[in-house]
Amino acid sequence: MRSSILYIILLLLLAGSKVFGQNSTNSKFVLKGLVESQSTHTPVSGVSVSTSSGQFTLTNGLGEFKISVSIGEDLVLEHTSFETVRHKVTSKDEIKLQVVDETKNNRQLSNSSISRNKMFNYQSLLDSAEYYRKDNIARSIDFVAQSMEVLGPNGNKDQLAKSLTKLGEIYLYHKQYDLAIDNFEDALQANKTIATSLLLARTYEITGQLKKAEEVLVPLQKLQNMVPFQRVELYEILGDIKKEMNEIKLAVDYYNEGLKVATKNQIAPKMTDLNSKIADAYAQDNQLREAEVYYGNSVELAGKLEPKRVLQEREKVADFYNKRNEYTEEIAIRKNSLKELDKLNIPNEDKASGLGDTITTQRINYKIANAYIAQDKYEEAIPYLQRSIIQADSNNDLVVQKDATRKLSEVYEYKGDYNRALETYQDYVSLVDTLYIRKEQEISRAARFNREIAATQSRITGLEQERELSQSKYELALTEQELAEESYKRQRWIIYSLIFGLLLTGLAAFFFYRSNQQQKLANNLLALKSLRSQMNPHFIFNALNSVNNYISKSDERSANRYLSDFSKLMRSVLENSEEDFIPLSKELELLELYIKLEHSRFPDKFDYRMQVDENLDVSTFQIPPMLLQPYIENAIWHGLRYKEEKGFLEVRVRAKNENELEILVVDDGIGRKKSAELKTVNQRKQKSKGMGNIKQRIAILNDMYGDKVSVSISNLKSNGEGTQVLFTLKKDK
Template sequence: MIRKAYIGLFFLMVFHNGFSQENAQRSKSSAGEADKREAKTVSRATLDHQRLLDSANFHKRTDLEKSIDFIAKSISALGKQGNKTALSKSLSTLGEIYLYHRQYDLAITNFKDAIAAQSFNSTKIQLGKAYVLNVQFQEAEDLLLPITDVRNMVPYQRIQLYETLGDANKGLSNSKEAIDFYKEGLNIAEKNQVSPKIIDLNSKIADTYAGEDKNIEAEGFYNNSLSLSKEVAPARLIQENEKVADFYNQKNRFQDEIQLRKKSLSELQQLGGVKEADKRKGIAHEDSITSQQINYKIANAYIAQDRLDEAIPYLERSIVEADAEDDLVVQKDATRKLSEVYRNKGDFSKALESYQDYVTVVDSLYIRKEQEISRAARLNREIANKQNRISSLEQERELSQSKYSLAVTEQKLFEENSKRQLWVIYSLIFGLLLMALTALLYYRSNKQQKLANNLLALKSLRTQMNPHFIFNALNSVNNYIAKSDERSANRFLSDFSVLMRSVLENSEEDFIPLSKELELLELYIKLEHSRFADKFDFEIEVDKQLDADSFQIPPMLLQPYIENAIWHGLRYKDEKGLLSIRVKQLTNDLLEISIEDNGIGRKKSAELKTSNQKKQKSKGMGNIKKRIQILNDMYKNKIEVSITDLNENQTGTKVSLKLKK
């Protein structure tokens, strides 16, 4: 019996071994065919990936959305396995696209992802540039300093490395270290005859010396950059000419500045226009040097020398050229400067005419800014959607890689059931973590988008206040002109220009110091009082214990309420009225500003309105309500406003505004 059992066991083992060998041969054959198919698939995916990457680079400068689409397709073409080197190239290219279009935060994110996939020195240098452009100088230095010890780096990359380190140290105000890095890069560029970088580094060394008031050294390097630019290209020579002219301007060498800028104008005319030159050089048009800009700067140099008659032709030429090129910014500045020149010469009629042209240009610029804000908001949404799509592709690729690895593991661990189950558990946990991370990123993205929308809306509303305020104030000037009161009109225009300069300077700020706002309001009330001196007196009382500089207030927040008090309350009063503004500190963190008038009251004012006026809503008050609503949403009930009747007979009005520190 025992012998029969041994014989049976022997035949069973032989059968099992034979069956296992047959399965192993089949598995090897199947694996060989699978490897061949996989090799063909990988080769095809690599070719498709490179083709799509080339297309993205081709459209990088001209079409942001199309280039991002090609990047997304290149990542998708990598398939489930995904070559990490190819993925790193895609993400690095995407970072370069965002860098070119000044989306620095997105550029930094994608460069970091590229380095995480596969670390290349070229990608780290690009990330360093993005940090510098995003004013993160310390991060740039911390990233790039270790790379200086890397050997066998391509000369051009090492030049870029030292140049970026120089930029970072210049941003950190380490001028000596910045110059040392620039000179290291310059030595390599001269040794390898990299002409564009030789010019760049000479110019940057000169800029750094100029910032340290080392004028002799700065001028020497500027002369180097100028002489080298003549040999490279006329367009580059114009850039260096203007940079050196700016240096002369800072040192009050106005005659040298004028001569150099006139040379730039001559070079620009020979090039046949800046747009074509910039296209050849690949320069963004908003950064290009234009003849209207140069003419405007020449005029400023003449004005600085009090040579007003020589400045006027250049200002007029700048205005005409800016109008032809649709350059509203330069046209606005040149028109305003021309008005000031005529005013200083005593030609007030031409000054007023130029100022009216300036107001018209400001209106056009305001409309364009609104359109640009709308386009920017749309572009940001589209970029965010495309970036989310790329992130989703990357997550899908990672998930597919996880599934593929799991399938391979299951095949290899056919006889190790316990390990296979362990891999399944780990994969499930990874999937849950991935889903949780996706949800978190989605939540943060929505939160950031809401904040960005609020900031855009707030900026739009704030810029709307300036034209509204300008039109109302110009009515007062028109009244003096109608009365032929030239002296009062000139005096009013002089004070009004001071007020408008301050208003325009504050138009880009969300908050300004309370003391500054009170100064502007006092100047505004004086202007209105000069017109309605027989209608009201005014008083401004500020709590003596109040530190006005410690409180911040949105600019132009109080002016519409004061304007309403004068125009709709005090102006229709039979006897002389009183406008009172009181600023009182309730607590350490709470301030109350009250605006009181003993005018005819809101009810009587509404009855006096014409039918046409009743149909029109007050843009100023509606604007203020929207601004307060957005600010309170962003800063959690920072501003509280209440409007009440001052007396029981519904005469007089009191506006109470409470502001938290």
Template sequence: MTFSGLAQPIQRGQKVLLKGAVREMQSRDPISAVHVSTDDGAYTITDDNGEFEIEAGIGDVLTFESRDIQTVRHTVLNDEDILVLVKDYEPSTSRYKKSTSSSRQQHRIYLDSASFYQKKDIKKSIDFVAKSIEGLGKRGYKKELGESLTLLGEIYQYYGQYDLAIANYKDALEARKSTKTALLLGKVYVLNKEYEEAEKTLEPLTQIKALVPFQKIELYETLGDAYKGLGDTEKAVAYYEQGLLVANKNQVSPKLPDLNSKIADAYARDNRLQEAEAFYGSSLNQAGRQAPQRAVQEKEKVADFYNRTNQYQNEIELRKESLDELKSIAAPVAKTEGDVISRDTITPQRINYKIANAYIAQDKYDEAIPYLEESIREADNEDDLIVQKDATRKLSEVYRQKGDFTKSLETYQKYVAVVDTLYIRKEQEISRAARFNREIASQQSRITGLEQERELSQSKYDLALTEQQLIQESNKRQRWVIYSLIFGMALTALAAFFYYRSDRQRKLTNNLLALKSLRSQMNPHFIFNALNSVNNYIAKNDERSANRYLSEFSTLMRAVLENSEEDFIPLSKELELLRLYLRLEHSRFPDKFDYQLNIDETLDIDSYEIPPMLLQPYLENAIWHGLRYKEEKGLLSVDLQKKNQDFLEITITDNGIGRKRSAALKTQNQKKQKSKGMGNIKKRIAILNEMYKDKVAVVIRDLNGDSTGTRVILTLKKD
């Protein structure tokens, strides 16, 4: 394949409307249905005359793809028309001939439409795939079916639904073996961190000699990713270098910075910093010759390396260069992970935040403050609550380190306000994600149903044919009936398996979303009461107590936020949080209770894991509803002891007024609050036990015969 066009260089990054055509080299006949795309996401296909129009930036890479031509890439250097000439072009199918069946033509139209909407509207894209399968009819075609399932896997992969992508790639390979599909399956295994499965899938492809250069590069690169995930640096680097060799030989320039960067990553993970720095330098040089977005991506990756190796001055200089280059780029630069666009984009607010952290690591607080303030300002303008939250919290910590406690408190209050807003948004995101997953599950069920219907129709056809043969060959009738019944039972079992797998996936997704929502909730009364305590200390001019209380409170809240994404954390970490929580509550009610934490000396707490903040609501109930109303000073005791080889028993005991009297004293609002808090805990335990097979059990009983005191016994199964 060759390109032609007049070179009139224009400013790098400027958007232009490109026109061009794809034709056969000798006859100059047009080649239609060639997919043309840019690395920024613009997409089109060639028409019946082989012509196309697409908007691209100077320095962008155009990709030409079709199952009938070798995939190639071309860097845009000017705005002149592009003529792509294909040597020895022979269509692999008859869809361009008059004899092509209407069903196959319609199938290709549906697939082209699904490709067009792939990165724009997932529901429309999946719907077109479903129509393409439905249009194949009862008998169907294995090749076309494989193409549809492969595209469906690519759609799920783009949106991060890796399990569904894997299932559809496997189904596509069962319908028809394809090198492209096998490569895609290997990639998604790597993205899903199933590195051994990726190795098993991709290693056989290295024996295929007919791979085109770009497929070889992708194969070696993905195998390198798999071995890097398995911790085998030598093999990973060896495959990356094979990919570099093929890329250099065939002048596939977009892959050069990627492979150099991945070699550097592998060496950096193996703590071979000198080699890593050399390859990062090569990746920077290669990326600088490509689109500005790619150069910024690589600079940020190398800056992260400088950060990990404490080369803060180099990191700051590189990130400042990225800030300058971002000003000439219209949109934020997206980080890419395989074929999936990451939510973590490269934006000015993130880079300013990282520059500030580099200054803070050197105790240069005055230099860090302007970058934190700029990060907060830009994050607020872009509605980036994540960066705004982190930068505000960091700014509060910097003011505290400088001794400016007034500004520290003011900034921390702003941080709390951002966190509250972020909680509300997270709940909305969870709701949208649940709805999105239900829609995806519905679409997938529809496609699965079409597949089952096709297979059942195939079975009916075979049974009808068998009946005709039985009339002519009575001596073979019994054998054919048995075979047909076995085939029908196999189809039924397969249909049941698909239904079970889909239902299990949907149930797991719903459990994870519900668990994430419950996990992120904490009693707001504790947060506001803690802040009131800080205000009381300040009112009394007790700055030392206020600073100590605020420091411990911020440590607790930071730990709660950091652990909110985890199902389980080490027991030792949970105990540290409980000690901190009890110390805060004891500071507020020193005359109401004392507490003690007793741990069996023979107990290895590091071998246990526990859901984060599971015990805190029970301690809160003991303090607020039992001990706080006691006339004399009470005692709160937490005991940990091994019940047997596999179970740990955690006992929370208080000698408060008891549950019966506490219930009589509560206001209507307190009853509602307790009901909600305990309800959340019960829901969390129920979901965790369903997912992890009865890992947690809780029993609550009165301590004494007169209904005073309360004892909570929590049994935790060793993982």
């Protein structure tokens, strides 16, 4: 048993190294082609085009196709109207394949009431429906409805069946199974095809109507003209049906039949899927040794596909070990998955769609933590739960965030840390409330979504009824079309006039926009000038307070020295007061002079240090003048001044990346909360004028120059002591 576990883990690691290190010897490219009748030169639509590597597509209404191949592969063309044709790919040039008619289908196509132009529009609409299928169901359905309108009252039934099948695929993707079944059944009534039958059977299987699914598939087993990919899908669905019926032996037999066809035709994705499903079936029947072998096969085969497929198989193997309580092996696989997931560098918004909801960093961390908890290793579990919570919050995954927070509270309770357990449980309750609100919103959206779908489906049903009732009006429609063509010239002039009017409107809108932007710029400049004029008196007032302090102590020498440094500072401040931005090097010199002045007044209250990254060229960055001084002033006057022991003030300048740097102002004073408690009632009513001006200046400058400066303030320590101000400054483009 131990050796088989080590064998599986070794296969996982080998598969990962193959995926992320392999270089394909035969580079793939997209081959374009056309299939047409040899006798009439009319395009043949619906031709099944497959490759020896498992790629599959159908020709569109113009007989055109695109498929991913490599040099030396065989193309297999199959259709009911001609014998199977094989063609070897020898170059990357576009190909034209002519086939010999064996039925009247091509003549029917050439005599079809749908013109070539209409056929092009029809296929374009179906292509558009496919493009929007995943992201915009309403728009996708609307394109299908338009395609049915293009067919007209005497439209070809084959094309009508294609539209209905596409509509069923849209509903199937969005889990509107009843509507999907209705449209697949209507499509089969118009034209029976293998592809639509397989889709209907799959939908029946998903909805648990297993007997109906079997009734659809059994006749297909007798067909001889199925392409290999479709036959593999046939056996796969039959296997799924038997597995759900818990008839494991029959399920495995069907899966193995599909695996034979896939292996013979080198359909790599299906080879991986079927090995994985055989493993699932054995695991369901508690035949664990057989399940391990097939899981190993699926991982090894997935290593020859894209990296995401390997991760999916690894997670299935990890789940398998979890069910067997073999947590050490599970944890090792999931940790490796985390590393490979980071290497993939998939954007957060694409992870769920590309890998599935279960293969995310937050969920994998949560599962690792659960494996540790199952072994009573609470200390090891806590960091993974914390990472899961942080990542789930970042990715807006409330479900995982809620579960991880609840589990973390339980772990703290097991450890006897009841304060943290209570605090974490309160976070869990808050997340449950948020999730409840979100679920209510989702239910409301789903109800509205269903109403919209019902309305759209009613429109399509109406189109079908109208099509049936309009057969007798077809000749009239042709006459109207001729009249429409005669009036085309007049309509063209109207369209040109409308376009010209739109151009004039667009030009007027552009000048209005430019005028508005210029006015906005002038307003911003005026506001900046006003704020700068407020900033200088504020700074002078605060600085003169320090001079007054020396005079009150009769310390003439210190007052003179302070006034000398102050005059240098004021001269520089006044010189820069009219500028939006000054060199960062000059601002740092002014800042150091200001801190020196404050330190000379409070030498026993704090020490300071200014640290600039040696590799950073500060002369390439610009910063608003007097931006940092109010934050330094707050750190000294409201943080360090009230500290009982001597404090420390640090200003660090470091590079964040090639075009950004960070300025960090850190003090270990009493903190913002305690400072607020020490303020008088009058001080609490007033906001810092300098800080207010800074915020307004940053907002205006970012609006004018595009988010050049950002500021964030946080506590230095968890107990509220100390303050940390982080400035992020972007380089001029």
